[in-house]
Amino acid sequence: MAKNIQAIRGMHDILPAQTPLWQFLEDRVRSVLGRYGYNEIRMPIVEQTELFKRSIGEVTDIVEKEMYTFEDRNGDSLTLRPEGTASCVRAGIEHGLLFNQVQRLWYQGPMFRHERPQKGRYRQFHQIGVEAFGMTGPDIDLELILITARIWRELGLGGLELQINSLGTAEERVIYRDKLVAYLSAHQEKLDEDSLRRLNSNPLRILDSKNPEMRELIADAPVLADHLGEESRSHFETLCAGLDAAGVAYVINPRLVRGLDYYARTVFEWVTDRLGAQGTVCAGGRYDGLVDQLGGRATPAAGFAMGMERLIALLEESGVEEGLGRPHAYMVLVGEEPQRQGMQLAERLRDAVPDLRLLLHCGGGSFKSQFKKADRSQARYAVVLGDEELARGVAGIKPLRGEGEQQEIALDELAGFLQKNLARDISERDANEDDVI
Numbered sequence: 053m054a055k056n057i058q059a060i061r062g063m064h065d066i067l068p069a070q071t072p073l074w075q076f077l078e079d080r081v082r083s084v085l086g087r088y089g090y091n092e093i094r095m096p097i098v099e100q101t102e103l104f105k106r107s108i109g110e111v112t113d114i115v116e117k118e119m120y121t122f123e124d125r126n127g128d129s130l131t132l133r134p135e136g137t138a139s140c141v142r143a144g145i146e147h148g149l150l151f152n153q154v155q156r157l158w159y160q161g162p163m164f165r166h167e168r169p170q171k172g173r174y175r176q177f178h179q180i181g182v183e184a185f186g187m188t189g190p191d192i193d194l195e196l197i198l199i200t201a202r203i204w205r206e207l208g209l210g211g212l213e214l215q216i217n218s219l220g221t222a223e224e225r226v227i228y229r230d231k232l233v234a235y236l237s238a239h240q241e242k243l244d245e246d247s248l249r250r251l252n253s254n255p256l257r258i259l260d261s262k263n264p265e266m267r268e269l270i271a272d273a274p275v276l277a278d279h280l281g282e283e284s285r286s287h288f289e290t291l292c293a294g295l296d297a298a299g300v301a302y303v304i305n306p307r308l309v310r311g312l313d314y315y316a317r318t319v320f321e322w323v324t325d326r327l328g329a330q331g332t333v334c335a336g337g338r339y340d341g342l343v344d345q346l347g348g349r350a351t352p353a354a355g356f357a358m359g360m361e362r363l364i365a366l367l368e369e370s371g372v373e374e375g376l377g378r379p380h381a382y383m384v385l386v387g388e389e390p391q392r393q394g395m396q397l398a399e400r401l402r403d404a405v406p407d408l409r410l411l412l413h414c415g416g417g418s419f420k421s422q423f424k425k426a427d428r429s430q431a432r433y434a435v436v437l438g439d440e441e442l443a444r445g446v447a448g449i450k451p452l453r454g455e456g457e458q459q460e461i462a463l464d465e466l467a468g469f470l471q472k473n474l475a476r477d478i479s480e481r482d483a484n485e486d487d488v489i
Contacts, residue, residue, distance in 0.1 A: 062167070062175030072377025073367055077360060078160065080206045081180055088199055090156040090182060095139040097162065101129040107138035107346060109254065118165040132164035136181040137339070137355055138346070144185065145348035154186040160360075171328055174361060182336075183355035185343070190287050193318040193338060193354055194294040200322060200334055200356060201300050209366055212333065214300065216320040217308040218288040219256075220280045222341060225316075228279040229255060235273055242269045259307045275306045287317055316340050318354065326369060327362055334358040379411040380474055382426035382452075386419045386438040394437050397447075397463065404467035408474060410435075427452055432473070435466070 059065055066074060082092075101121050108114050120132040133139050136159055144150040144157075160180040167173055182199065184192050197214065204212055219225060233255050236243065243251065244266060247258045259270055280288070295302050308319055319337035327333070336356025343351040385394040398412045411429055413422050419438070426434040436448035446460040449469070461469050 060175070062169035064174060064176070070364075073364055073372070074360070076372070076376050077207065077363055077367065078180075081160075081203055081358070084199060084203050084206055085158050085182065088156070088195070090158045090184075093140060093143060093157045093159050094161075095133075095136070095143050095159060097133055097164075098130050099133055099139055099142065101131040103138050103142055103346070104131055104134060107141070107342060108135070114165060118167055120164045120166060134163055134165045136161070136163065136179055136357060137183060137342070140181065140183050140355075141342055141346050141348070141353070145343065145346060150185050150343055150351045151349040152186075154184075156182075156184050158182045171365075178360040179357045180360060181355060181357040183353060185351055185353045187354075188340075188352040190291040190294065190318070193287075193291050194298070196336060196354055196356055197295065197300065197320060198298055200358075201298075203358075204322075207363070207367065208370060208372055209363070211326065212322045212324050214295075214302040214320060214322055215305040215308055216291070216295075216302050216318065217305050218277065218280060218284055218317050219309065219315055219319055219337075220276060220284040221316055224279055224281055224284060225256070225276070228274065228276050231274045231279070232256070232259075236269075239269055242266065256309045260309050270307060277306055284317055291318060320356070324366065327365055332359070333362045333366065377409075379409045379429055379431040381408070381433045381435050381470060382411045382429045382431040383413060383435045383437065384419065384422040384426055385413055386422070386436070387442075389439060390437045390442050391416070393442060397437070397466075401467050401470060405471045405474060408470055410470075433470075 101119070104119060105115055114134050119134050122130060124130050140157060140159060141150075144155065149155055158181060160178070162176050162178050164176055166175055169175060182196065184196065197216075201214075204210070220228070233251065236247070236251055236255060236258060240248065240251070242265075243258070244261070244263050247261060247263075247266065250257050256276075258266075259273065261270060277285075292302070292304075302320075305321075308321060309315075315337045317338045317340070320335065321332050322334040323331045324333060325331060334356055336354070338352075338354040340352045341350075343349070343353060383394055383398055385391045394412065398410055401410055402408055411431060413425065417425075419436075423434060430453075432451070432453050434448075434450040434452055436450060438448075441447055441460070444460075445463050447463055447466055448458060449461050450458045
């Protein structure tokens, strides 16, 4: 007997019981972004490898160790996208969307990195990314952070901490980089293998090391904020003032540098202590030099990306998924004529109540067996139609969840009954989500 083929390690199926929570997350985020005027863009999953080498940086862990790169039949080097910003910028340049224009864009989909799989970190993972082009001031940085704060409220997620920092301009970082390298070189005996490798290629990433043995060394390192120019300092102070005015709490983390080379000035992360080591659920910042770096004309830009698997884990922990995706009603049909007319009735009900989730029994069976399936479906009501009910022009309504007596509803009033109770279900669900906040 042939061995069963299983999913690739670190790449997971999202099963039917899980998809309602994913749809809930996607719908809420899509709604918030639409209210801020952001438009969706969809890019290919596969790009030329050079795109990510030029954008992310050839000496980053992503490019050096984690990308899924291969040659196609034409001998071209292609890569499954490890992140979305570079693809979005490439699309913007290619289609003339960026220069001298203001664009607010978002996208969602799978990304790929060959990392060690663990909770909250997968080889195929999903992100929602948001990018804003053509705006230089800290006001767009503030808007992006306010969007994320609103998304947490809409999802009913609490306990997330906002960390922010400024990386200054590329010129300011060169000056700081020299001072940091000099400091770290004087303490090379305390650097681990990864840090020694990064010392001359990407020293700022050493500040983001999770090695506890290097904590004291990093704490005593020069601080980038001390090397910012007046314009960068003013940009960051204006952002902080905007967050204060909006009532968004934050922590200034001088060691927050982000893992991608293209960031400048504002960087931020939303973190939690509820997901173990993988505590970052959303991260972003400003990347004014990336469009020019990828061959376009210089365009200011900022954005962020949210890790969907990590947000799903938080939603599951909060109990938000209760009731999502369950049918509102299950139609039990006993007898040949009810089975024939039941299909037509179900279609009329779906026409009359657009949001109705109505599960129609198919395949025959006794009343008892059908009723067991109705109960297992987690529907709120069983709608029973037999020969006797059909002859009298009614349907039996049996509550399957909570209290309530069985009753009969005229067939021409059934849509109104379900509409009324559907509205009640939605209001109760929303009230329960508000309680989670």
